[in-house]
Amino acid sequence: NAGVTQTPKFQVLKTGQSMTLQCAQDMNHEYMSWYRQDPGMGLRLIHYSVGAGITDQGEVPNGYNVSRSTTEDFPLRLLSAAPSQTSVYFCASSYSGTVNEQFFGPGTRLTVL
């Protein structure tokens, strides 16, 4: 049981480049989410999904896209990276929405130059 996996662990981008952060879980969880963590800001929700084919915006969705074609995978796309997107990104999943605890991936540290 791998839990929640994320790739890559580290990434450096130039302004304007695009990339996809990968997230997968093997716990058959319906709810998956992406957060960004910035110093002193806690965790802020970017996008979430309550099941395959269903996604919705969180608190800070601008500049990010997501899709959920399978229960297992929930990739996060940065369309045109900006320095303001320098952050640590966490993917999480839970059994039943947000009433249960979330299981977090190890995080991706992204730097945009």
Add this chain to the structure above:
Amino acid sequence: AQKVTQAQTEISVVEKEDVTLDCVYETRDTTYYLFWYKQPPSGELVFLIRRNSFDEQNEISGRYSWNFQKSTSSFNFTITASQVVDSAVYFCASSGGSYIPTFGRGTSLIVHP
């Protein structure tokens, strides 16, 4: 909208001291859930406890205990006889009727030997 306040940005203690991390929440939901997560220096996020709004019983797990008081909208976390391994950032979070949980900004606990 929910709000979670962790007023203590950083706490520094010496090993074996008891320490309490404060969490104050605001919500209009009648049913809601409260959580604590730990983020050690390695960076991963680890679930510690979940409480629902109908259960005000305090919880004790080894050296950890949690005090949930609806009258003061608080869900405080106490570590008894702290150890160096308790050094981490601790996040309090809440979720209610939406699928968007709210995290506090975190309290960094430093336990000195």
